[in-house]
Amino acid sequence: MSMRGGPGGRGAYLTEEEKAAAPKVTKELLARVASYLLPYWKQMLIVLIAIAVASVLGMMPAVLTGKIIDDGLIGRNLDLLVKLILASLAVSFGSNLIGVLQSWMNTWIAEHITYDMRSQMFRHLQKMPQSFFTSNNQGDIITRMTSDISGVQRIITDTLTSILSNVITLIVALAAMYRRNWILATLGVMIVPLFTIPTRSAGKKRWSLTRESQAVSDEINGILNETLSVSGQTLVKLFNREEREAEKYEAAARKQIALNIKENMAGRWFRVVISTFTTIGPMLIYLVGGILMMKYNSDITVGDITVMVSLLSRMYGPVNSLLNIQVDWIRSMAMFTRIFEYLDMPVSIESAPDAVTPDHVEGNIVFDDVHFSYEPSREILKGINFELKAGSSIALVGPSGSGKSTIINLIPRLYDVDSGSVSFDGIDVRKLDLTFLREQVGIVSQETYLFNGTIMENLKYANPKATGQMIMEACKKANIYDFIVNQEKGFNTMVGNRGLKLSGGEKQRLSIARVLLKDPTILIFDEATSALDSISENLIQEAIDPLIKEKTSILIAHRLSTILAADEILVIKDGMIVEHGKHSELVKAGGVYTELYETQFKKALES
Ligand code: ATP
Secondary structure, three states: OOOOOOHHHOOOOOOHHHHHOOOOOOHHHHHHHHHHHHHHHHHHHHHHHHHHHHHHHHHHHHHHHHHHHHHHHHOOOHHHHHHHHHHHHHHHHHHHHHHHHHHHHHHHHHHHHHHHHHHHHHHHHHHOOHHHHHHOOHHHHHHHHHHHHHHHHHHHHHHHHHHHHHHHHHHHHHHHHHHHOHHHHHHHHHHHHHHHHHHHHHHHHHHHHHHHHHHHHHHHHHHHHHHOOHHHHHHHHHOOOHHHHHHHHHHHHHHHHHHHHHHHHHHHHHHHHHHHHHHHHHHHHHHHHHHHHHHOOOOOOHHHHHHHHHHHHHHHHHHHHHHOHHHHHHHHHHHHHHHHHHHOOOOOOOOOOOOEOOOOOOOOEEEEEEEEOOEOOEOOEEEEEEEEOOOOEEEEEOOOOOOHHHHHHHOOOOOOOOEEEEEEOOEEHHHEOHHHHHHHEEEEOOOOOOOOOEHHHHHHOOOOOOOHHHHHHHHHHOOOHHHHHHOOOHHHOEOOHHHOOOOHHHHHHHHHHHHHHHOOOEEEEEOOOOOOOHHHHHHHHHHHHHHHHHOEEEEEOOOHHHHHHOOEEEEEEOOEEEEEEOHHHHHHHOOHHHHHHHHHHHHHHHO
């Protein structure tokens, strides 16, 4: 018997943290939970009726046993005996049949509610600002999407139906018992709660062991996650940590051995206690029933006593689970609260209600006194002013961490400015339709994100309608076509986890091709700082140079050749534009640019 049932797959006892964090159950919360159930009220009504009918029918064979014994066996009436047996079988079959219908309907409802919640959550999460993803743990986000919502599903399939069927079973059993004999029935009512005492204390012990072993499995999962990932293994290999990691893993796994054995044995003792107690109950009924029959000449029959015993054992389960309902209830409310917490997080970046979609696009970008900070205490951009005219190009240069990537993040509204404005064709980006705005901007970032799929799938991500001809042209322009067709599987080559099967240069060229398929008005190129070999670099340069001439573009440049391709250079330092102009002027000015030129660009040129 598992003690890990109930929502969330945890024990039947609330932990101290759970008790402390138990949510306040308000009318609003309940109404909100109900709003997810309401669309399925018809199906729920069917389930309700099915549960009631199945519980009543389920008790019938036990009641019929009395008649089988008294009227059939003791009364020596074979005809009646056969009829009663057949009736018993039919009733039991009928109740099981209804049970099937009920669990099908139940699962159907739970699946639909889960689906509704998950899609609502997924859509909501996709609208969350970038800062949400940088500051929240990815594991936590996924837990809410998966386990919390499946916890809700369990509440509907298990908790709700078990409350209902248990209450009905109990009422029917009690009514049947009292109709037979009130003394034995009262005895039964007194015995049943006694059964639940050992269950509860043994369960508690087991639950604390389960928690300990869960903590160890979390630790093991952590080790596995860290060491068996691509980047983890690279680190392990490069620092010769294999032996140390194996020792760490084995130490944790050894802890688990001891705990698991203890946990299993706790379960074993628990069963001994339970079965002893469950035999005491029937024995008591036999004893008291016998005394009533023999000493007090009561009209109680052997059949009555048998029915009592069988009803008693049927009451044990429902009583036990009804005693645990409070735990399930608190836990499910906590789960709903966690889900609602995410759904209530404000979507700070979305299209304004009166957002505009211009029908004529040029591609002028203006930054007007832009201030921006990721965290309130630290201003990253301190008054940025510049204009990018349609058809021209700008190179952003500056020391690492000066705010170059931050500037470009503001254009497609990955973040919003704190003050000042960024405008596109004279309209503040916050007033533009967000889909429209993001269609206009194409970014080739340093972190070229490719998902685990084929080259073709990654390319089509930008434009699902792209034709073969378009794809071929884009790849040729991005200087990646020859590489692709030389692969054994061509466009069907898998790129691996996050594109790790490709080199840095190949990834970047592939992502240039992807942006070309998107065909944006503004092209943003965040040049990789990491050194690429000169062949790779030349291939990228050849791809990017004509594009810069063709498109309105912003380049975050680390190499002189890229800088020279731009019409204007902005030098960023500490979140401000400290110099701007052309290479020939800046290099002679003796400022930040001259220094960068001497220390970085020139060297790169010589190497
Ligand atoms: P590099 O050339 O090294 O890429 P950069 O000039 O592009 O640097 P940004 O990425 O714009 O620099 O970062 C500017 C500053 O903002 C850095 O000091 C960085 O630590 C900080 N920063 C960047 N992203 C975040 C974030 N999501 N949350 C908080 N701070 C951030």
